[in-house]
Amino acid sequence: MSLGALELDLDVFSGPFDLLLTLVLREEVDLLELQLAEVVLAYLDHLEQRGELDLETATEFIVLIAALLELKSRLMLSSEEEELLDIEPEQAAEELLARMLDARRYRAAATHLGELLAGEHGVRFRSAPAPAHLRRAIVHAADGSQDPEVLGEAMGRLLLMPPAINVRHISALRVTVGERLTHLRRLLARGAFSFDEAVRGADRMTVAVTLFALLELYKRGEAEWDQQESFGEIAIHARARETGASPVALGAAAGGGVSG
Amino acid sequence: MIDEQETAIGSVEEAAPHDGAPGAAERAQGAAPAATGEELPTLVLTVEALLFLSSDPLSPGELADATQAGEGAVLAALAVLGEEYAPGRRGIRLRELGGGWTLASDPASEDSARRLFSRPRAATLSPAQAETLAIVAYLQPISRPEITRIRGVSADSASATLLDRGLIEEAGHSQFGAVLYRTTPQFLKLFGLRSLDELPDIARWDPTPEEQAELRERLLRAGEARAS
């Protein structure tokens, strides 16, 4: 069973789930009008009818619905919420107010344009190629006026693969302790390193999982670490197996060396 | 052709009585001295609008279907229009061609038309048009659905404009019945190309040249990724 088999009959949309996603991404269905709870209920009904749970499909569904939820919450809040958190409430309010007024103005203007367009309903224009004998004159005047490079460029644009939709922060759930263990072992093999280095550029979930992996390494006696102060840098190094010395003592010694 | 037209008008005169009110009204108006203020029957106006909009000749049958009027009434309407557009009365003529009727500009305006069309225009292609034209040029013959798949967005208005400007034309149908497009000789002239072989090598703009797949396949893949 795939998610494509999930048929929806909602207030604002009826059809397959796949299509709904496409329409949402193309902004042809307004996410704000979409009751995501209805989608979830439809999915549960669907599962019940099927009488079986395909884990892979279920995972896919959860990831997608989570993405939709997040998208929707961003729409409902504001896209630059984080920035706003750093400024004074009055400032934030002014900024928000300005934006809301702008949004309101252009939404009203959009309605006006919609009315103009509706007012032109039934007005059609003639669209026919110029008669051949006149066209001949046109062609002659325009011969060689276009640059073929334009066509090559257009093809280059079309060949470009679009960046994948970024759901890294959602699929982070897929980061496993096992993967992070492998990652840490690889770093250990090269020598000492800091925790920051191990998680550079990673999202919060990955950082958390990496920490678990580090604990696991410690438990297995493969690595140990040292932190000089709380929130300070964590220096990690391989445990010297032969000596069997106290991890703390060794850690302190190695930590000094790494902290540069 | 003129004879045919006259015949048609003749038959309309005969058809008119069946037409009842509009025909009679029209004739009554015809007698009225003032040129201004005369009202043409609705059917005449509708037929005029349809002829205006269509780039191909329309048969009385087609006009009757579209207006949901009888063919006799349509012929009567065409007769009225024939008078309205009698040579010399307007800049547009009503002509009968291959069993259909069409509006065409009066040949008397040809010199002005030539000047109008040969004026230097801002002829640059929009990105959508350039993309659509490039797809047709490199992959011809190609169907509109396929162009849409490659672009990831509809190419309807762009291809309509290109057809309109005579840069692409229809080239039969695909096995699935979709209209196929190819470029025209006019396209080659406009771009200063002697043949399609002179189209620029895409390698220069190719973002992933190491990939070996066919151009068409790769375009489709990228297009689908864009659309999803």
Next chain:
Amino acid sequence: MIDEQETAIGSVEEAAPHDGAPGAAERAQGAAPAATGEELPTLVLTVEALLFLSSDPLSPGELADATQAGEGAVLAALAVLGEEYAPGRRGIRLRELGGGWTLASDPASEDSARRLFSRPRAATLSPAQAETLAIVAYLQPISRPEITRIRGVSADSASATLLDRGLIEEAGHSQFGAVLYRTTPQFLKLFGLRSLDELPDIARWDPTPEEQAELRERLLRAGEARAS
């Protein structure tokens, strides 16, 4: 389709020279002179033919160049045509749109037109597209990031559709390299506007001072709640 057209027009051309005499005869024999009314001046006929041939609106300047008449004479000719095509008189209307003059069908014929042409007239806009278009119309030239900032949501797919439908177009680059957009003459044409000046002042949709004050109050309370 194009081929048929070419053939058709070819045959018209051949027929043209013979037109003179029968045309005159027809005029003499056909309608009584009174019904025909006054003959329209040649310039009016030529302007009518040019408007018929051109799929874009033509400015008085363009018409003057093509007809080699003065702009004043062209304006007078347009005024005569305006009477000829006064609403309700014909199936076609003369409209001033997008900085020029163009012929368009009378909306009264829409039902028949829809039956004749399977392709429906331009679809309506989605709310996202209408909003994006409104922002471009009022703030042009404007970059996509700016549109996104105002809307609070990405405008990528909406602007792609608007580009494809020829309602907006690229207008160079901002100082930061972002593509700028502006509306097209096609936008004016389809929305029945003579020029952008016909768009109402955006301030028209400002909330009243009281509404603004209330909104501010509400926001402040929310902000304090969050900060505490």
